[in-house]
Amino acid sequence: MKKLEQFDRLVEAFGKIPGVGKKSAIKYAYYVALQDPFFGLNLAHTIENSIQNLKHCIICSGISQNEICDICSDINRNSSIICVVESPKDILTIEDSNSFDGLYFVFNDINSVGNLKDMISKFNSKELIFAFSPSINSDGIMLYIEDQLKELGISFTKIAQGIPTGVSLENVDMLSLTKAIKDRKEL
Ligand SMILES: [Zn+2]
Missing domain, CATH: 1.10.8 (Helicase, Ruva Protein; domain 3)
Incomplete structure (x- = not known):
């Protein structure tokens, strides 16, 4: 044939x-x-x-057409809060839900801690919200980041339970996501 x-x-x-x-x-x-x-x-x-x-924003690693993305360069965003996500795609999901007006940071690996620290200093941010999908691994990463950044005197929260374990953010419905961000808890 x-x-x-x-x-x-x-x-x-x-x-x-x-x-x-x-x-x-x-x-x-x-x-x-x-x-x-x-x-x-x-x-x-x-x-x-x-x-x-398209490229990764040099500050937050989100998807961008410029060196610095539209979110990081938007002076109307609430820069006192940074939402830490696992993937640039999660930023799009949260943006679609219209439930958050702060900034984002994509945590790629352990080496991202330095960039995150720089970002917090640059924007003088006061709170990190972790929006990771629940897993033992993500709990470990949150504790690691908190430990690395504790001297900055900022608060650490994570999105509320309700996001099922092992489900990635893009598969969570908007209402649950909005509620999870609103009902975030201290770490
Ligand atoms: Zn950015």
């Missing part, structure tokens, strides 16, 4: 996207290459432009 080499390559590429299985990959490949090639070309350009123009 003659292989559709080009088509297979496209299916393979779509299949690498998190959450996309073989069936969907075939559907997408067929759609962009044959069913609606105009859309396909548009998508290709959009992806290319996004890769060229």
Whole structure:
């Protein structure tokens, strides 16, 4: 049987996207290459432009088009509170819920503590809210950060229970998220 080499390559590429299985990959490949090639070309350009123009904010590591993101550079945000999240995608989720007007910080790994410290000093922030999805690992990270930053004299809170263990923020409904931020508790 003659292989559709080009088509297979496209299916393979779509299949690498998190959450996309073989069936969907075939559907997408067929759609962009044959069913609606105009859309396909548009998508290709959009992806290319996004890769060229999007980066991580140098302050918070959120997604940005500039060195410093729109949130970090917005003087109307409440810079006294920083919400610490696990992924830049969590910022989008919380922003969508309209439940928070402070700043964000993406905690990538242990090495992020220095950047977080710089950010707190820069904005003279007074409170860190941890918005991690509940797990033993995230409890450990919160304690570690609190320990590293205790001399700054700021308060540490975490979003209220109600977010189920092991569920990532993007899968939490807006109402629960809004309530979880409002009902945050001292660590
Ligand atoms: Zn930023």
